[in-house]
Amino acid sequence: MTTTYDPLHAAAHPEPLEDVTLYSAPLIIPVTGPVIVDGAVAVADGRVMHVGSRRWLRRALDQDLAAGATVRERHWRGLIMPGLINAHTHLQYTAMAAVGRGSYADFHGWERGFDEVYERLQQSDVSPWRHAAEEGAAMLVESGTTAAADIVTDPEAAGALASQGLHGIAYWEVMNWGNAQWRAEGIGYLVSQLGRMSRQGLPRIGISPHAPYTLETEPFVDLPDIARQLDMRLHIHLAETPMEAGGGESTLTTYSAAGWRDHEWDSYSQLKQAGKQASAIQFLDQLGSLGPDVHIAHGVWADAEDRRILRQRGVGVALCPRSNRITVTGRDAPIREYLEEGNLLAVGTDSLSSSPSLDVLDDLAMLHDLARGQGYDREDLTHRLIRMVTLGGAEALGMHVGAGRIGQINAGATADLAFLDVPVDVATPHGIEETLERLVCHGAGTNRATVLSGRVVHDAGALGEGEVLRGHGQARDIDHDAIAAHRRHAAAMAIQQPEPPQSPTVTERSNA
């Protein structure tokens, strides 16, 4: 009997699974659902198949398995959560940890310290960036991080995430352009660099217009247009330094802005020198640079109007509290207000040039203490912080929904998992809450295994070989029916998981 292959039918009736791994633990944090005591995550073909209680899952799985399928259980004594997401880093500056260990009088002092080392490294006979960036990516994996927003300043560093199979976005950094030079050379240079990155086959590329004090107005108008036409996201250092703060009363709005519209401002600093007290966030908002495809780093100097603009435009904020202290941004971010007002938040380490580690849980602990210190007294703090370092990061990167989604454990999501060695107490609800607080406050350095797209990429003795529950755990004789079934299964999966957006084809264009 011949049947016509119907991909929608196949998607609704997935073929039996051949090879499944059950990761089980006393406590699982799916993020998109309640925590699960004595839980398990079933993983096959790089995806989560099920998550639930271990007992239920072992039963439920029976219905999904092919005859002769292999099921292996790998038990972990601690806590399983989605792989962590580092929403702001520069992996290539892993070569610049000496700068991060220095101490500085103010932000400019840190910048000078940075520039000196950067220029020295640029003059090395062999470019250090590729090696340093890959070393940074390996540190992420070791810390349980499975995705990052990585800013790339030198082309040699572009493949860092891809070198470890990490998810996330490599953002090409654009900085130090005045308007005239940008028109004459900047756009052409940008397009050639994006073309170079897309030829490397990097899964996701974005654009990072550096900051309002290193770029004049025209790049800030053009870059969002270019990114949006190429289906790329944007990431900006914004409201990091005192010079980007607004001045009290005078907000820049469409209605109050005669002084804004009657003059073509060359740059944010020109606007400020003319005595306009608009903040950097208001400035970029007037240029149309903000939107739901943008997330910013730092947001330290965001006042109430700035935070309102960020919420209104759908812009996420990657908070980097440890970096802010080292670079002397002059204050901590208004974490209490961000939380109370409901801004979209994520967490970043920034680079080793302004942070002691690339473990985003170190920043999470500091955010906890800062939020409490600023007077945030609600009981949901640990839950919201856990969201920030998982689903919030995914949302900041635009990767929280769809077939390749990350930052969550649910059926069909990408199987990215972290295995943390935090003492777990599930005897009472209070014990569970205390466990979550231990994760937030003392979780840094406790990751013992990392699963990326269903593959164990790091295992410090946590998982071992596991126990085969069914099958032999080895290849069987060729079974042509099974292969045909597997193909149908793969086709069905293709419907559920379209290829990640192709790296856009970037063609050289004239600078006219």
Ligand SMILES: [Zn+2]
């Ligand atoms: Zn940064």
